[in-house]
Amino acid sequence: MSINEMQNENTTSVTLRHPKRTFYACSFGFAAYVGSTVGLATLQSSINIKNDLGPKSLLICFLCGLAGIITAPYTLKRFGAKATLITGEIIASFLTIANFYPRWFTMYPTAALTGLMSSSLTWSASAVIVHKVATADLENKIGEQADIATQKYFGIYLGIVAFGQIFCNGVTVLILEFVNDDLLGLNHKTVETDFDSNLSTQAPQYKTSNSSVIDTSQCAAKDCPAEYAYSNSTKLDVFIPDDSSRYVLFGWYLLMQLGAVLLHSIAMDPIPVDTYRKNMIASQNEEESPNRKLLLNKLREENDCSNLFAPIKISVLHLTSLQGILSAPVYLLYGLTISFIWSEFSRAYASCVVGLSQVGLTSALVDFLSLIVSMIISRCASNFGMFYIFLFGMCYDIALYVVILFWVPTPSTSYFVYIFASLFGVTYAVRRNTQYLTTSTLCPDKDVGFTIQNVLGGIGLMMTYAWTTAFCVYVKIYIMIGSVVATTVLWIFADRIHQKERN
Template sequence: MNPTFELEPYENAMVTNDNVITSNEFVKDKNKRGSGFRTYKNLFVISIAFLLQFTAFNGIQNLQSSLNTEANVGVNSSSIIYVCLILSSIFLPHPLMSIFGLKWTLVMSQIPYVLFVAANYYPKAYLMYPTAALVGLAAAPLWTSKGSYLTDSGSKYALKYNFDKNTILNRFFGIFFAFFQSCQIWGNMISYLVLKPEVQLLSTFSNQTKDNTHLLHKTYDKCGADFIEHEYESSEVVKKIDRRTIDILCMIYVCIGICSIIIMITFLDQRRTTSREKMSVMVRNSLKLLVSSIKHMRHLNQILLIPITIWAGLELTFIFAQFTQAFISCTISAKYIGLIMIAFGICDS
């Protein structure tokens, strides 16, 4: 049975042996149709909310190593995010989902992302580092509750309509990631459109004096694979982007993040996968989950996934921190990061 179409179970439920529809059967069928609509409504609400939130977050994250170079605040902030993510993965998801349910865990976990983007208005260590830590602590509950929400709603939908569970879950997660993975496209497009250089950029370069041309070549020698960060920052040809332009970009990203939260608060239904628990029970269950996760490392399939995970982390670190700074910002301008990273977003999605 094709899970894309809900008409077939609807028609079957409307027919009795005497080809007569009773009032009870009509009400039951109407409830089933309503349940199917709400399930897909919640799926698209989560998908759109994540798309908006990570359009803003990934857009500003791609610029960290190029814009916030003072005391290496940008790269350090990104590092803090993922250190705190490790800690939050161990302890926070289960207690928060038990106390607040899946909807409000999702909503609360989105707020630090908006705060981190807003901190880029004034990117000092005492603002960037705490908000980065909050993002890391919120990330694990955010992604865990998202996975639990889609899995629970997909499983119940498959059971109600007698569909294959794996087929429905694959479809639900496929729809979600089709939205989510495109965030790199839209976030970088916004970045480029706001920061894009003036049209006369090429003519400006063509009119450079011989001394400036020599300086440019000397600087380019320190870009790419030969990138030297402190020489890049002190170079005379490095042009800082106007602060007002960066503030406009941050304002746009903050508004997008707030829209994501509003959409989730307004349209997402509450859902719980577990009942409320006492604090002692939550701590005990969290420890059990930690122990079971460690024991799971005995399985060969899990062990074989570890190198892939490590490689993915190293790859993304290189792309978001080193590639954007050494190969784009150093050679042409940070204004072009969005344009070039759109290509990454297209292939990534």
């Protein structure tokens, strides 16, 4: 038996035995993990806006996440997608624990660790698992048929993830609405989240309606965090809940994250590691020497080095290629979009206009519409094609951003916040689906492709949190409009290049 055959035999022995169970265990477990982490991130620009602690923590998280372009491909190829996913989820729980006592010395280090070893690992690993299950079902499908089948799996996967976010947001609403210090008998005052322990909060920490505290006309597009993030403005009172609701909420998020770890550990099959490069090296060694044992040892040593540097080389080659440069803005726009929804919309529109307790409800509306639209895209993508999906997304997003730019909130029109949240669900679904479809279509190496997707998406997230307090919301809306137009035009060129190469 040749070395090449031995490698193939080893690969066959670790193929998925229960692909469907693995797929749904991965999807539902990851949905619980994403629901808790996204819920936590969504609230950071509100509950930890004092001294910009929450946005800065997320900035550090996504800045360190840039290292994922090195760590994620190596970890995926060295340890496999299952171990990578579970490790990332465990590390993410550290940042949740830090929120029980939010100070710079608890938040910043855990945010850095989460970005370095969790953010890129979990998303890349889950995408790889879904792709492997999908390709295991594509033995008799080639070309466009394979792309359609892959789109189906990713559509179901993204739909389940959206359902998990809806569920977690619903629980968030209940906790923020009904859990308080009076309910649990904790009638002590809460110290503000700043670096001066002598400053204590005298005003009520939480309100379901802020119309009596601030002028709502200064919310929405006119919201400027720099005016109150570093001061003792009364506007902070509508963003910061009491201790009881914080502790119960963070305890719920932690429970969801650890539950995801347990489900993935028990229910998922081991995910086979790609052996394409190993087989190539094995074939070369087989021709050069008859000593099989020495060759296998040499193969292992060479693979340890190649697994580290090969993904970096492939990433650089792809990102510096014309197609990679033109498609990169797709991932950046996704990061900008979701961070705008999590940060600017949640704070300036939801918390500021209808109250902090409604952030979970507006987020649930975003996720519910994204679930429906994701299912529609997965069903109809083969009929319409990605070109028309991108074109629709551009026209739709421009119209939505123009409306929220000129809308001035009043007590009688505050219900528009819920309408806007639903409309943002469509934007969220389009941007999320198109980035996955772009990766599965344009990137030849999926491990590296999904890593690039998450790293560039993290840069988009990082950009938003870097200027959270620097600019007013209306400036950020102008940036979003320009980004949508530029991304669509560049992607059209990238798609045309891909079609020519395919033909």
